Amino acid sequence: MVRLLGRFVRAESPSTDKAAVDRFGHLVAAEWRRRGARVQILRQRACGDHVRAELFLGHGRPRGQILVLGHLDTVYDVGTLARMPFRIARGRAWGPGTFDMKSGLVIALFAVDALRRAGLRPSRRLVFLWTSDEEIGSESSRAIIEREARQSDAVLVLEPADGPRGNLKTARKGVGEVVLVVHGRAAHAGLNPEDGVNAVHELALQVARLMRLNNPRRGITVNANVIEGGTRTNVIAERAQARVDLRVTRKADIPKLERLIRSVRPVLKGARLEVRGGIGRPPMEQRMARALFQRAKELARRMGFELRESFVGGGSDGNFTAALGVPTLDGLGGVGAGAHSSHENVVIRALSERAALLAGLLLSERRLRGVAK
Numbered sequence: 072m073v074r075l076l077g078r079f080v081r082a083e084s085p086s087t088d089k090a091a092v093d094r095f096g097h098l099v100a101a102e103w104r105r106r107g108a109r110v111q112i113l114r115q116r117a118c119g120d121h122v123r124a125e126l127f128l129g130h131g132r133p134r135g136q137i138l139v140l141g142h143l144d145t146v147y148d149v150g151t152l153a154r155m156p157f158r159i160a161r162g163r164a165w166g167p168g169t170f171d172m173k174s175g176l177v178i179a180l181f182a183v184d185a186l187r188r189a190g191l192r193p194s195r196r197l198v199f200l201w202t203s204d205e206e207i208g209s210e211s212s213r214a215i216i217e218r219e220a221r222q223s224d225a226v227l228v229l230e231p232a233d234g235p236r237g238n239l240k241t242a243r244k245g246v247g248e249v250v251l252v253v254h255g256r257a258a259h260a261g262l263n264p265e266d267g268v269n270a271v272h273e274l275a276l277q278v279a280r281l282m283r284l285n286n287p288r289r290g291i292t293v294n295a296n297v298i299e300g301g302t303r304t305n306v307i308a309e310r311a312q313a314r315v316d317l318r319v320t321r322k323a324d325i326p327k328l329e330r331l332i333r334s335v336r337p338v339l340k341g342a343r344l345e346v347r348g349g350i351g352r353p354p355m356e357q358r359m360a361r362a363l364f365q366r367a368k369e370l371a372r373r374m375g376f377e378l379r380e381s382f383v384g385g386g387s388d389g390n391f392t393a394a395l396g397v398p399t400l401d402g403l404g405g406v407g408a409g410a411h412s413s414h415e416n417v418v419i420r421a422l423s424e425r426a427a428l429l430a431g432l433l434l435s436e437r438r439l440r441g442v443a444k
């Protein structure tokens with residue numbers, strides 16, 4: 072598993088570099104072909120190609136489908152390896168994308184190998200979808216993910232586990248971004264300031280209003296994290312804008328929050344506001360993971376370890392599938408630390424454990440649909 076992880080990590084694959092993601096995608100596709108999967112390369116113009124691998128290990132006709140989700144892209148530019156090489160130290164594998172989430176891709180391959188070697192035959196069709204643009208919002212893959220999820224009884228997501236004990240992720244916040252643009256009017260700050268409308272002042276007032284939309288108890292956060300505006304100190308600012316991060320725990324809170332944000336009115340006379348964006352990823356609500364998590368816990372117990380669950384603020388492609396009402400369990404990938412940082416790493420010992428857990432879930436004969444809404 073470590074050897075394959077090394078090959079995967081050395082094929083750098085930043086979301087923004089199509090050629091690089093495609094090269095890595097072909098490497099992954101080749102591994103699936105070697106295992107007898109029917110592999111399709113889903114060509115994309117702007118971003119990297121997505122890879123779909125379909126496998127049926129059972130007898131006769133498949134009884135349903137399980138979708139396994141992961142992404143090929145990372146947040147590290149090509150060349151990062153030079154200062155952050157793939158290496159093994161202290162029982163961990165280090166390097167860009169080891170944790171998020173090339174270890175997840177390795178785990179899936181070895182889960183299938185384990186089923187084969189043990190002569191175990193899942194009765195469902197297994198579809199593995201490896202997308203190229205998760206780290207930049209999944210714009211090109213969302214429709215494909217949703218189409219596949221609608222035909223599936225369950226979705227297993229190989230994003231990194233949470234924390235050192237490898238917690239699974241059973242709930243995630245919904246995530247969005249809003250851009251608030253203020254249009255004012257330029258004037259000389261000394262000669263005729265009264266003819267101007269200061270867009271920076273207006274934006275400051277609006278940001279103060281946005282702050283009041285925070286509701287930590289309900290899990291609603293609104294954070295203006297990027298602001299820009301104005302040109303020179305002696306010119307009344309004509310334009311200013313804020314980029315705002317939105318997060319919600321409950322799907323039901325989205326319409327009201329979006330309505331409140333869209334209905335902002337200018338405070339200063341003559342200012343004009345423009346609002347774009349909203350919640351892009353709906354929340355992954357815990358009830359969609361309940362049955363699958365129970366199953367995973369039971370499998371882990373039989374394998375001799377304890378498995379816990381986490382609720383996290385960050386989104387993944389599991390948010391899309393859970394929002395469709397398809398049972399979704401996330402965080403089944405590597406156990407490690409330092410995602411998106413210079414010390415990203417995975418625990419080597421946990422790799423085989425996670426592959427065994429995934430194999431057990433793929434084998435599950437139980438009804439997975441129809442959890443209480």
Ligand SMILES: [Zn+2]
Pocket residue numbers: 142171172205230231
């Ligand atoms: Zn990821």
